[in-house]
Amino acid sequence: MSRLCRSARWLLTGLLVLLAAVPAAQAHESRPAYMEIRETAAGQYTVLWRTPVLAGRRLLVVPRFPEGVRNLRAPVVQELSDSQLERRWIDAGPEGLDGARIEFAGLQLSITDVVVRVHLLDGRSWMAIARPSQPWVEMVAASGGWATFSDFLRQGFAHILSGPDHLLFVFGLLLLVRRRWMLVKTVTAFTIAHSITLAVATLGYVQLPAPPIEAAIALSILFLGLEVLRARRGGTSFTIRHPWVAAFAFGLLHGFGFAGALSAAGLPPTAVPLALVSFNIGVEFGQLAFVAVVLLLARSLSALTLRWPRPVQLLPAYAVGSLGAFWMIQRLLSV
Numbered sequence: 213m214s215r216l217c218r219s220a221r222w223l224l225t226g227l228l229v230l231l232a233a234v235p236a237a238q239a240h241e242s243r244p245a246y247m248e249i250r251e252t253a254a255g256q257y258t259v260l261w262r263t264p265v266l267a268g269r270r271l272l273v274v275p276r277f278p279e280g281v282r283n284l285r286a287p288v289v290q291e292l293s294d295s296q297l298e299r300r301w302i303d304a305g306p307e308g309l310d311g312a313r314i315e316f317a318g319l320q321l322s323i324t325d326v327v328v329r330v331h332l333l334d335g336r337s338w339m340a341i342a343r344p345s346q347p348w349v350e351m352v353a354a355s356g357g358w359a360t361f362s363d364f365l366r367q368g369f370a371h372i373l374s375g376p377d378h379l380l381f382v383f384g385l386l387l388l389v390r391r392r393w394m395l396v397k398t399v400t401a402f403t404i405a406h407s408i409t410l411a412v413a414t415l416g417y418v419q420l421p422a423p424p425i426e427a428a429i430a431l432s433i434l435f436l437g438l439e440v441l442r443a444r445r446g447g448t449s450f451t452i453r454h455p456w457v458a459a460f461a462f463g464l465l466h467g468f469g470f471a472g473a474l475s476a477a478g479l480p481p482t483a484v485p486l487a488l489v490s491f492n493i494g495v496e497f498g499q500l501a502f503v504a505v506v507l508l509l510a511r512s513l514s515a516l517t518l519r520w521p522r523p524v525q526l527l528p529a530y531a532v533g534s535l536g537a538f539w540m541i542q543r544l545l546s547v
C-alpha cells in the first residue's frame with residue numbers, strides 16, 4: 213500500500229501544478245446560478261436572477277429572453293457577499309413566455325449550471341436546469357420527481373469534480389494515510405461528516421456565511437499539507453496517528469461548502485429532501501471516482517522502481533500546503 217501511495221504522489225504532482233495555474237476564483241465556480249420567473253399578470257413576470265460571486269468575480273453568464281420581451285421598469289441590482297441579485301419586471305406580450313426559450317449566454321464557457329424555477333398564474337410550477345452542454349431552458353413544464361433526482365445527482369457529481377479545493381483535501385488524505393483500512397476509515401469519516409452538515413445547512417437548521425466557511429476550507433487544506441510534510445519527515449502528531457478524526461472535523465466544514473451550492477438552487481420546500489439525497493449521492497460518486505482513479509493509476513505504476521530525490525518526494529506536500537495557503541489568503545481578503 214505504501215508503494216502504491218508513493219506512485220500516486222508522483223503521478224498527481226503534475227496535476228497539482230496545473231491546479232496552481234487555475235485562477236483560484238474558480239474553485240467553486242460550480243455553484244449554480246439561479247433564476248426564478250413568477251407570472252404576476254397575463255404575459256407579465258417578475259424575474260429574480262442570481263449569479264455566484266467568489267473573490268470579487270461574478271460568473272459571466274447573461275440571460276437572453278425571446279425577441280419582443282421588454283422591461284416594464286429598470287432592473288434593480290443588489291450586491292451580496294457571495295452573489296449578485298438582479299430583479300426584473302418584464303412584459304412578454306399577450307402570448308406570454310409559454311413555450312419560449314430562455315438562453316444563457318456564456319454558460320457554455322463555464323463549469324456550472326443554471327437552476328430555473330417557474331410559477332404561473334394558472335397554478336403550474338416546475339424546475340429546469342440549463343447546463344454548459346445545453347445553455348437554455350424552454351418554458352414547458354418538466355417531469356416530476358425523477359427529473360429532480362437525476363438533475364441534482366449530476367449537479368452533485370459535477371460539483372465535487374469541478375471543485376479543486378475539495379479534491380485537493382481528499383488527495384491530501386491519500387498522501388497522509390498509507391494503510392488500506394485506515395484509508396477506508398478516514399474517507400468514510402470525511403463522507404459522514406460532510407453529509408451531516410450538508411443536510412443540516414440545506415434544511416435550514418444551521419446558517420453560516422459563505423466567505424468564512426470558504427476560508428476555513430482553504431485552512432484545512434493548508435493544515436493537511438503541513439501534516440503530510442511532518443509525516444514525510446518522520447514526525448508524528450494526533451492527526452497522523454488518528455487521521456480519521458481530522459477528516460471528520462474538517463469534513464463538517466466541507467459539508468457547509470457543499471450546502472452553499474445546493475442552497476443556491478432555491479428549491480421549494482417539497483423538493484428539498486429529494487434534491488438533498490440525490491445531490492449528496494452525486495457528491496459521493498464523484499469523490500469515490502476521484503479516489504478510484506488515483507488508486508488505479510497508482511497500481512498501474514506500482515511495478516516501477518524509481519528512486520526520487522528527497523526534495524521531489526516532499527513536493528506533493530508543499531503543493532497541497534501552498535495552494536491551501538494561497539486560497540486562504542485570497543478568501544480572507546474577500547470576507
